[in-house]
Amino acid sequence: MKPIPFEYYAPSSVAEALDTIAELGYSGKILAGGQSLIPSMNFRVARPGALVDLNNIPELAYIRPNGDGSVAIGTMTRDSKVEHDAEIKRRFPLIAEVMTYIAHPQIRNRGTFGGAIAHADPAAQLPAISLLMNADLKLLKKGGERWVQAEDFFLGPFMTVLEPDEMLAEVVLKPLPARTGSSYKQVSRQRGGYAQVAVASAATLDEAGRCKQVRMVLISVGDTPILSKEVSRILVGQKPGQEAFEAVAEAVAKGEIDPGTDVHATADYRRHLTRVLVVRSLTEAFQRAAL
């Protein structure tokens, strides 16, 4: 369990990092917190010819609340910083809550917010949360910048629209409308373990207590985090309630997910669990929206 030989670059500025990844092309890989990359290199599953380490670039680690209610998070911001940030807690309580499900404190002290999103693990929380909130992602390359919405970012397991010479630089979380409640429900085998299934949802009520808008993301039941379409089709304009949530659960389980069987769980169980967690997550999100 030792990696193959690789070159190592430690740029000290974003510009230098972009130059380096442009030069290396496919043989280079960005090293963020290393909590996913290093183990897969040790297993020789990942065999990069060179690492470009972003850990010496302080300008990539920040949490910046914007005037419009959004918050910009630099890609190298450690998970634990996000977890304990007062402004995040105030504006996006769900994010602070979800962070505690990601592994253990030691890993959150190293793992980065942007790294997790760029890694695009279908069982991971942060890609799903970015999708739930349709975060704006700032991608940089030498001499260029583009913005991609989370909805357009994930292509498959561990696959995104990032080009080899591109870097995820910033994640912008847009403000939530008034009367929005959110919820995260997960079942994992061990505390801090990956989700067998998880469901994140954010629901907004109108003044009459009907569902104005709702988003829901399903984790660990497909190649990417899955943004449900059924949930808004069924709930928008309706009074939320158990029966409607069960209808959503049924529609999601039948049509929107594609869970697999592995050593931990059968597809059948994951489908069942999705139903259970959809109802629980929607129930909590709408309860919180009504507060």
Add this chain to the structure above:
Amino acid sequence: MSGKVFGQSVTRNEDPYLLTGKAEFIDDIELPGMLHAAFLRSDYAHARIKSIDVSQALKRPGVVAVYTAADFGDYWRPGPLQVPPPTAIKGSVFHARTLVPIAKDKVRFSGEPLALIIAESRYIAEDAFDDIIVEMEPLDAVVDLEKALEPGAPLVHEDLESNLAAHVVQERGNYEEAAAKADYVIKRRISVDRCAGAAMENRGLLVDWNDRTREMTIWASTQAPIPLRNSIAARLGLFESQVRVITPYIGGGFGPKIMTSQADDVLLPIVAMWLNRPIKWIEDRRENFLATTSERDQLHYAEIAVTKDGIILGVKDMFYHNTGAYDPYGMTVPLNTQTHTVSNYNVPNFKTEVKMVFSNTMVVTPVRGAGRPYGVYVMERLIDYAACELGMDPVEIRRRNLIRSDQYPLPTGIIGQDFVEGVLDSGDYPEELRKAVELIGYEKFIKEEQPRLRAEGKHKGIGVVCFTEGTSVGPYEGARVTVGANGKVNVSTGISTQGQGHFTVYAQIAAEELGVDVRDVNVTTGDTGHFHWGAGTFASRGTGVAGSAIHLAASKVRQKAIKLGSKLLGVPEDQVELCDGKVCVAGDHSRFISLGEMAMKANPTRGTFEQGAEPGLEAVAYFGPPYGSTGAGALAMIVDVDPGSMDVKIEKLAIVHDCGTLVNPMLVEGQILGGLSMGIGNAFYEQLKYDENGQLLTASFMDYLLPQATDMPDEVLLGHVERPSPLNELGMKGVGEAGAIPTPACFAQAVENALADCKLQIAETPLSPSRLFELVKKSTEK
């Protein structure tokens, strides 16, 4: 029984070294000119080797040598049988097929070594994997235990007629007659799957051959330093005194490190001689999962015969035991299963039959619990099925059948891992059960809390089981106790330490006897240069057996000190006492000689010497029990089952345990808690899962789920019952495996209780939410 330090929760002597990072582990050791080894391992579980071409690997810069079986000539031969066959049991059949040092002609499990690469670094050695071309012809794999014995099944060892490795039948009374008289006979098929030892530190070996002195020094992360030294010396044609095995600090053992005939043990010493350079091999986690030993894939067809009052008339258990591709460790594990199936209860008629089976999976040797958990699992499940059939309370049925405290010593009629009839030496099982029931609040939970919770839609359940733990088995251990000129005491014993706290417990035993500060006792374990007789660390015997030897040696030193003290102080022996590092006159401590000075005086360098005397304040002693002492206990737990997700949370756990005299209650507690976490793993998390091709599907901690500190129950209550063993002077029994043994059985009962409305009957372990979901679905469909 407790004294000034004996019996006290003394903090650990070793902790300052461990906590400040000063403790030296094997991978901390760097020697000049040291090379690194890596094994290329087979992906196939069962295949014929056509050819192995290492020529490209040899060309890689930094690769020093590459070896396959062919390169070892006559040195290549199957390893020793580490544990003798069960010839003491009449009619037993045992086919020894010991581990081969490196695969030759054919591979028998996925992970078996094919080639050994020696390089300037482990990185380079692993790079060379890609250079080696292996041609293999895959064969059908044997994985399923029942299919393995069907005619026409592929053969793991083609020189045998079948995959049957061993067959042992033991019976006391006559089960069939008992069953004929019973009101109920309940039969079930019960399966238990494999688990890993999963020590934090993997195995490792560092071999240094000195061509000038013709001596070999080996640092090893082993539980059996002396057997390892003996087998290496024998194979190399050296005297034992030419080979020194040292165990540095070791990060856990849990069983698999008892092995002394793995590829590294056998091959690295000779290669170090050939190359005349030190070689280090540190097992990585993947190798540990694939190719170190693991435990306990068993399939039981068990039945219990009871009267309508719940009195057990007999138990019959026919089981298959998977030994993996080879059986170097004899039958220790299945014999433990046999001895632990009925040991808590009066079962007048008991028949137990094991068919041990070869398969294309990694070798099975003891892992903490070592067969015991599954004897207990089968028995406790049978009792629960019977209780369910009779509509009887699970605690009540146990109460009616437990062995009483006045029945000891109680011969069991069943021969165990030490090849003598098991005898229960002491204990009080009814008291343990009573205390556990009280600690968990059984009555209140059943009568008040559970009905209230049910009404709220909550599914909480309770379980209570009993268990025994055969411990402190023979043959023997020894120790040397020496008072130094510095006035401090040195203790050395042959067994090695993997973190249990031996440096403290042994110090307590010696300090109590010699009246010195426990911090002034230096303990050396597992260094054959210091002490070179003994067997090893297994079966919860470190304190009971080696501790007893230390006690005996320390007593001898005490006698010596008193004798010499009486002479030097001019008072009769009965007026001499040892305290605070001094030998003094009883009643007048101002008249004394310090132990350091005594040590000097006991070793005169001029003048005359008393005939027959032995120099120094030093003594050696050995201790071997006639049979092992039996610890026991009762475990109760309350679980909360989420009926939606089928996730289970253990809310509260109460364990009452008897390990005889508690030498250090804090360390006993640590052993029990550690064992419980392993038991919780075996119940709900850990599973080494093979597919039908013999591929291990759980070869990393991503897939092999080890419960972590954060997965332990919120509340664990401990209770002790102290019934000293008559088998050693200090009354000690072991406790190392206790927590691991009863947990799966208790968990199953508690989950069934929580899901009582589902009519669920659990007959397997480990479980998972997904598996529980399937089981509930099946039982409600019925």
